[in-house]
Each structure stands twice: as C-alpha cells, then as structure tokens.
Amino acid sequence: MNAPRLEINLDKLYFNAQYLVKKLSRYGISVTGVTKATLGSEKIASLMLRAGVVTIGDSRMENIESLRQNGVKEQLFLIRSPMISQVDRVVANASISFNSELDVLKKLSEASILAGCNHGIVLMVELGDLREGIMPSDLSKTVEQVLKLPNLTIRGIGTNLACQNGVSPDAENMLKLSQLACSIEKEFDIKLEIISGGNSANLNWVFSGDSIGRINNLRLGESILLGRETLSRNKIDNLNTDAFTLIAEVIESKIKPSSPTGHIAQTAFGEKSVPTDRGDIFQSILAIGRQDTDPDGLIPPENITILGTSSDHLVLESKKDSFSCGQEISFQVNYSALLRAMTSPYITKVWLNG
Ligand SMILES: *Cc1c(COP(=O)(O)O)cnc(C)c1O
Numbered sequence: 001m002n003a004p005r006l007e008i009n010l011d012k013l014y015f016n017a018q019y020l021v022k023k024l025s026r027y028g029i030s031v032t033g034v035t036k037a038t039l040g041s042e043k044i045a046s047l048m049l050r051a052g053v054v055t056i057g058d059s060r061m062e063n064i065e066s067l068r069q070n071g072v073k074e075q076l077f078l079i080r081s082p083m084i085s086q087v088d089r090v091v092a093n094a095s096i097s098f099n100s101e102l103d104v105l106k107k108l109s110e111a112s113i114l115a116g117c118n119h120g121i122v123l124m125v126e127l128g129d130l131r132e133g134i135m136p137s138d139l140s141k142t143v144e145q146v147l148k149l150p151n152l153t154i155r156g157i158g159t160n161l162a163c164q165n166g167v168s169p170d171a172e173n174m175l176k177l178s179q180l181a182c183s184i185e186k187e188f189d190i191k192l193e194i195i196s197g198g199n200s201a202n203l204n205w206v207f208s209g210d211s212i213g214r215i216n217n218l219r220l221g222e223s224i225l226l227g228r229e230t231l232s233r234n235k236i237d238n239l240n241t242d243a244f245t246l247i248a249e250v251i252e253s254k255i256k257p258s259s260p261t262g263h264i265a266q267t268a269f270g271e272k273s274v275p276t277d278r279g280d281i282f283q284s285i286l287a288i289g290r291q292d293t294d295p296d297g298l299i300p301p302e303n304i305t306i307l308g309t310s311s312d313h314l315v316l317e318s319k320k321d322s323f324s325c326g327q328e329i330s331f332q333v334n335y336s337a338l339l340r341a342m343t344s345p346y347i348t349k350v351w352l353n354g
Pocket residue numbers: 034036059079080160198199200201219220221222223230
C-alpha cells in the first residue's frame with residue numbers, strides 16, 4: 001500500500017453526520033455540512049447529504065466548483081466573504097454566499113445581473129469573536145443598502161464565534177442574533193429564512209437547554225469529521241473520533257543517543273531543540289513531514305513520542321521496541337493535521353466502506 005496515506009472511514013463519518021442531524025432536528029436546527037477541511041471532497045459532501053444535512057458549505061471557490069463538477073446538485077454555500085476578483089465564479093456556482101462588505105455585495109449584484117441569475121446572501125454579524133461580521137449597530141443600514149441591489153436576495157443572517165478569539169456561543173450572544181433577526185424582519189417587512197448561529201463550537205450551547213430562539217441552522221465541519229466539540233475538544237457522546245487515520249512508513253530505525261553532540265543552534269524550522277539526556281533510545285524516522293501534515297496535531301500510538309519534524313522527516317522515540325524499515329505506524333489526527341493531510345498531494349487518500 002502507498003505511504004503516507006490517510007484512511008477515511010466513510011461509515012464512521014456517515015454515522016457522525018446522521019447523529020448530529022437527527023439530534024439537532026429536535027431543536028429545529030438544520031445542518032450545513034462544511035467540507036473545507038476535506039479539500040471539498042465530493043465523497044464526503046455526498047455522504048453528509050445522504051445523512052440529512054440540508055446544504056454544503058465551503059470557504060473556497062475551488063472546492064465549490066469541484067463539488068459542482070463532480071455532480072453535487074444541492075445548494076452550496078460559500079461561507080467566507082467572496083473575493084471581488086471571484087464574484088463571477090461565486091454567482092455561477094454558489095447558491096448563497098456569506099457577506100459583510102457592501103463593496104463586495106455591489107460586485108455580486110453586478111455579476112448576478114450579467115449572469116442573469118439571483119444570488120442569495122447571508123449577512124454575517126460580529127458578535128464578539130472579532131473575525132468576520134457587520135457590527136450589530138450597522139446591520140440595519142447595511143440591509144437597507146443591500147435591498148436596493150438588483151439580483152440579490154437576503155436569505156438570512158449568521159454569526160461565527162470561537163475562531164479568532166475563542167469566544168463561546170452562549171445565551172447572551174445567541175439571543176442577540178435572534179433579536180437582530182426579529183428587528184430586521186420588522187423594520188424591512190422581510191422574512192429571514194436562515195438564522196445561522198455558528199459552527200461546531202455551538203453544540204454545547206444547543207444541548208445546554210438554553211432557549212434556541214430564532215437560530216435554525218448550524219454549519220458543522222469538525223464535529224462531523226472528528227466527533228468533537230471545539231470549545232474544549234471533548235468527544236461528543238456516541239460519535240466516532242477515529243474516522244481518519246494517517247499512516248506513515250519507517251525509513252530508518254536505530255539505537256541513538258537521546259542527546260545531540262556539538263554546539264546547538266537553530267533547527268530546520270528555527271526552533272531550538274531541548275533534548276534531555278536519557279541515555280540511548282530507540283529512534284526511528286518516518287517518511288512524512290510538514291509538507292504533508294501538522295506534526296503537532298498527530299496523536300501517536302501508546303509508547304511512542306514524536307521528537308521532532310522537518311519538511312520530510314518525522315523522528316520518533318519508541319519506548320518499547322525498535323521498529324523495522326518498511327513498518328507502518330498509524331496516527332490519529334486533530335483538525336489541523338487533518339486539514340493539511342487532506343490538502344497534501346503527497347498523501348494518498350484511501351476510502352474505506354461506503
Ligand atoms: C470553517 C467554518 C465553519 C465550520 O467550523 P467547524 O468548527 O469545523 O464546525 C463554519 N462557519 C464558518 C464561517 C467557517 O469558516
């Protein structure tokens with residue numbers, strides 16, 4: 001088998017998606033399945049749709065276009081504000097885009113006129129995490145402007161928390177989003193069909209029993225892919241956390257001193273290495289590195305520690321046995337390691353089940 005490779009268990013992902021869709025439906029919340037960590041994988045988008053997500057969201061036009069080309073017919077949301085340089089591609093392929101800038105919205109309107117289509121808009125609102133979003137006090141003014149732009153339809157509002165500053169979704173900021181939805185509908189006599197409360201970090205809030213208010217959509221990536229909520233990275237009850245396994249091959253295995261000899265300067269990536277002398281150790285090298293994944297996001301098997309990484313080498317210490325060349329070692333991945341493994345051309349993707 002090719003190495004390094006990422007084994008992707010589609011049955012485990014399907015279970016996760018279906019479980020979350022069912023559980024959230026009891027709260028009146030629909031799920032947008034987010035595929036950006038999977039390079040816009042059509043296989044994963046399709047299984048999410050079969051499991052009941054209503055729409056697919058991705059932050060990159062390339063991914064949305066590849067989903068379209070691979071036959072995904074359902075609504076696709078561009079969940080990052082469009083680049084003005086891409087507005088033609090956006091209106092041609094995304095049903096809805098998330099927006100927070102009037103300049104971009106004007107260009108989307110022009111592009112929609114040219115394409116003879118109508119483009120849906122979700123206006124993103126800043127509620128404390130300080131990534132994207134219109135300041136709440138500016139929302140009404142922005143809505144007024146967008147309503148004047150031809151070929152655009154405001155489909156809803158949304159917010160994104162717990163990304164830039166880790167601000168938790170809670171009763172207060174979610175109530176604020178609900179109140180904004182109500183006041184915009186009243187002021188402009190329009191109906192907002194999508195009130196998108198956030199991402200995988202919102203699950204604790206939903207399940208806490210707080211009033212859900214007007215929130216009727218969440219955009220879920222990591223919780224489906226890795227089975228974890230994202231505030232503390234706790235496992236979500238019943239979900240699979242091991243749908244992805246990254247496998248790499250041993251290319252050197254020797255007994256070496258644990259402490260280097262000579263004057264210590266910077267390593268390949270600028271850090272200082274601070275090894276402690278613990279005598280001779282079983283050291284092995286795997287043919288995988290920073291071009292393939294985020295080594296800090298790899299969870300090694302028991303009795304193995306990661307000593308360091310460069311572009312193409314991952315150096316391990318084995319506490320028990322020495323490995324042999326050609327042997328394969330399996331790792332679990334966090335979101336960062338997954339994202340980079342999925343997007344690395346050096347990693348073979350192996351689809352299991354499904
Ligand atoms: C990435 C992203 C999501 C999904 O986040 P997860 O933590 O993976 O659930 C949702 N909304 C926006 C705007 C995003 O950029």
